[in-house]
Amino acid sequence: MKFKFVVFIVIAVVAAVYFMTGIYQVDPSQVALVKTFGKYSYTTGPGIHIHAPYPFQSHVIVDVQTIRKQEIGFRTIRPGQYASRKEEALILTGDGNIVSVEAVVQFRVNDPVKFVFSVERPEELVKFTTESALRERIAKRTVDEILTAERDRVAYEVQEMTQ
Known part of the structure; x- marks a missing residue:
């Protein structure tokens, strides 16, 4: 029992x-x-x-609320200390010069279903898409345009293309 x-x-x-x-x-x-x-x-x-x-x-x-970030051309080692990534940072301009670009991409998950189930490594996809758009936009401009007047325009266009 x-x-x-x-x-x-x-x-x-x-x-x-x-x-x-x-x-x-x-x-x-x-x-x-x-x-x-x-x-x-x-x-x-x-x-x-x-x-x-x-x-x-x-x-x-x-x-879905936290803003994620991807670093292009550098990596944060600890707050205030950074390491350059030359393979990502060097980009050829439209006039044949090479510029070093460092950028931070910030994004928020808009569609969690697609974010989780449609893409294998979504953070890497965002990074590669942004890097590709950045290279395309810089390749269409001269080094002077990139370093002066067109800098904000390039950032806006890359954001629009990536989105």
């Missing part, structure tokens, strides 16, 4: 733990993308939520 009671308690605890795998919390700056059998089903906002336990449903939490 005592053995059956212990077995029942163990099974009840295991079942409770299993069903608790479906409980999750989403912070105020995040959303959760719920997947049913690995396919996206729906999005939930901040708060405590429940879905069917694994393997039936799972979730991916995405921070």
Whole structure:
């Protein structure tokens, strides 16, 4: 009799733990993308939520409020200390000169479903897209234009192209 009671308690605890795998919390700056059998089903906002336990449903939490940044031409080692990345920084201008460009790209996740499920490494995609747009815009201008009057225009055009 005592053995059956212990077995029942163990099974009840295991079942409770299993069903608790479906409980999750989403912070105020995040959303959760719920997947049913690995396919996206729906999005939930901040708060405590429940879905069917694994393997039936799972979730991916995405921070949609934080502004992410990508550095082009340099890397921050620690605040106030930077390391140059020459392979990214050197760009050929339209008049045949080479300029060293360092830029910071800031972005926020607008569509978390596409951000998570459509692209394998989305941060790298943003970096490469911005770098490509920057090279294209600089290649159409002279070094004098880039360093003086056209600098803000280039930044605006790159932002528009990247978006």
